[in-house]
Amino acid sequence: MAVPVWSVDPRTGKQREQVATEATAQEVDAAVRAAAAALPALADRSVRSRLLRGAAGLLEESGERIIAAADAETALGVPRLTGELARTAYQLRAFAEVVDEGGYLDVIIDHADPDAKPLPRPDLRRFKIPLGVVAVYAASNFPLAFSVPGGDTASALAAGCPVVVKAHPDHPATSELCADVLRRAAVAAGLPADTVVLVHGFQAGVELVRHPLVSGAGFTGSIPGGRALFDAAAARPRPIPFHGELGSLNPVVVTEAAAAERAEQIGAGLAGSFTLGNGQFCTKPGLVLAPSGADGDRLVTALTEAASGAAAGVLLDSRMRDNFLKGAAARTALPGVTAPVVPGDGGEHVVQPGFVTVEAADLTEQGAYDLLLEECFGPLTVVVRYGSGDDLAAVLDRLPGNLTATAHLGADEADQDGGQAAALLARLTGLAGRVLVNGWPTGVAVAPAQHHGGPYPATTSTSTSVGGTAIERWLRPVAFQDTPPALLPPELRDGNPLGVPRKVDGVREVPAS
């Protein structure tokens, strides 16, 4: 019995159309085998770079249709989705540049040295090769940039790995359109269409991570879902790397000096950040440490004003809306917690943004308030009022790992080398994969230096899912010992015929570009 996959409009809760059926175990097996057969064809770097650029072009060509489908399925709105599509196309092209440059191959060459100490040394040449088929688990909240044509797929293809994507059930029609773009781009680049294969269905996702021919997985989603798949990946007879981005509170610390200088600006900025995309960003600031006293009060007042004006919005699906309503109610019901702007029901299919405040002392010990240290997906944030540095430190000590951590500093603090602000930044660095000063964590720039990851549960590995180094997740090194030139991959031959960055006998070789 084929289980239908429906596209649903979250603005009405109504089914739009049946898009596909859930993949059976046999269909998952066929998908993985088809993708695996594409592996040899992907060995050529120039073909991969053509694939990625071609996919970017086709995505833009089909942009209007894809954005319309995505808006109908996610309610994220055409402007936001137009930006997301541009970002996704940019990301595909950025990975094409990574492939062309070749630095990611991490080539190291040590020529034979018969006089080496303590022993004569053979000729050793090392670079990185693709892992094999990669399973990508698409996210709900970015139907393009963290979904079928998103960073996991782009980086895996860049590495030379065929991809089987498990579509997110919140946007199956968008997923089909995007898979079609990628498959057409593959064919146009001279590759098999099955270089990218799409499957639907929860159980299909479980089969996928267990499939013997799957060699790695990328995931963006919830802690329970991601952890279950991580556990399955680790429990395989042959465990595979599972790069999951699961959840993050994204703490923000506002110092006394920052509040004194810019309470209103920070309050308004926070409102903009926690309500952005209806609070459905993995980098939403979910816990904000603001000082007690008059300056902190001004911050809360500004936040109250700005958040009161925030429009009610549609979440990605009704289950998320139910969870948000439950989560908001449980948090506001805690004794001592106040809700200057009450988060919750905003009418049929919509939710109202809001925030709560709590005293730091309530959070410093395990107990009922632990709920406030858990991510609540949607437009809600928690403002913690701290009276002293000790209070602040005690709350930070209780935080799990995060994608981001932010400090808002006073002007003098920001200029002082080795002072209290430096100590605060060191503390925040221990908690997160990205540290920001005087900014907001929502918005993750696609850039070579980006790191979108962090201590568990932010990610299940030390890797990033955004930025050029995301390619590293899908590679493994191989060293060739005393291998005749004719049998070496060209990147490893003397003379550097393909002009890739290398380290040769300890000296970095940067080819002229």
Added chain:
Amino acid sequence: MAVPVWSVDPRTGKQREQVATEATAQEVDAAVRAAAAALPALADRSVRSRLLRGAAGLLEESGERIIAAADAETALGVPRLTGELARTAYQLRAFAEVVDEGGYLDVIIDHADPDAKPLPRPDLRRFKIPLGVVAVYAASNFPLAFSVPGGDTASALAAGCPVVVKAHPDHPATSELCADVLRRAAVAAGLPADTVVLVHGFQAGVELVRHPLVSGAGFTGSIPGGRALFDAAAARPRPIPFHGELGSLNPVVVTEAAAAERAEQIGAGLAGSFTLGNGQFCTKPGLVLAPSGADGDRLVTALTEAASGAAAGVLLDSRMRDNFLKGAAARTALPGVTAPVVPGDGGEHVVQPGFVTVEAADLTEQGAYDLLLEECFGPLTVVVRYGSGDDLAAVLDRLPGNLTATAHLGADEADQDGGQAAALLARLTGLAGRVLVNGWPTGVAVAPAQHHGGPYPATTSTSTSVGGTAIERWLRPVAFQDTPPALLPPELRDGNPLGVPRKVDGVREVPAS
């Protein structure tokens, strides 16, 4: 009740002395907390490089005593242990160079770009920071180079991570002497002695991988032991990276042409390699594919002659000897398997090297012969006679992951770009982390381009435990966004005050050295 830890002489089976007691759960907790307290002091790269160089010097100073203890506990012999100590000291110094150079920090800087497409870009600067306390599980077979002062410890310290080593029970006295060297080196470098802490006991090892303050683990040992610890690392509330090197067959393929040209030389070389260190190398060639026919017969004859002359030797402990005798008997008893030189009992406390031969056809389907596809620790190898390329391919298809894979090629094959030898090498590359041509896998050069790892079960991750890139295991990236110069780590500041290799706005910056 304290459980005593004895040093045992494997040449006699007699207890030499009580060295320590097994660490209780409380003692493991204290060890980890003491190590964790050393983390901030390790932040300075120059201190770490001093520590590593100092440790190398002290290791050499105490060399005679350490080698004597190691020989008494492992029976590996003074010449081999003298070489291993030199290698271990070299490795410590090599990691000091890695720390000094700073390339491992993988610095990427993207300056703010308000005109960037598709969106203005903030200032982003990324490098890598230490994970935290690392647990090292020492190996039996290299009491120095893969034990207390070995590559896992050296690379973790280089990364800035304090280390708690779980000693191998086969050489507790050596472990104590080496831990003392490392702790003295720490103090001499101005670091806490507890930068390195040693614990003994099986249960202590289990406690260690579960300890909340342990952030990563390195392991060299058996598949069952390594997998159990890997599983424990993955099952933690906060999973940690577990870099285990577990087991490897190290297949060797001898082509028809190679056998025709050099049967005698290859047979003799193989005998030297599989009996080296009494067959107790993780890179021992355990499965050798040799052609059927007269040239292959010459190879077997040469191997028989050389192996018959190999001396009986003492294994590392009596349990290993028992396992070797059982494993050798089970292999030689298989129908159709012949043993030109019978491996097995060599007299009290010693074993006799030997090898078996089998037809490729017996190995191409699951069944009783699967035993021949499992590593047998000790001086035994399996020669598989193949009649055709299909036979060869069918056997290779059944192999698990390996540390190494070797091809012996004819002179013409080695010169031919894109021919059969290239296809064979591509096949072997899929099976292993190091690919050798016309050599032997025993002997793992400590070099920047080395890769000592491979598909599971060779290693549980894609990393290496030998060579400069072994440091990557103990780091995680962090990106700083819009962070004022005074608050940036010096490696990330404009002007590159510490002169580390960086990539800035897409351009590789190689400081003059």
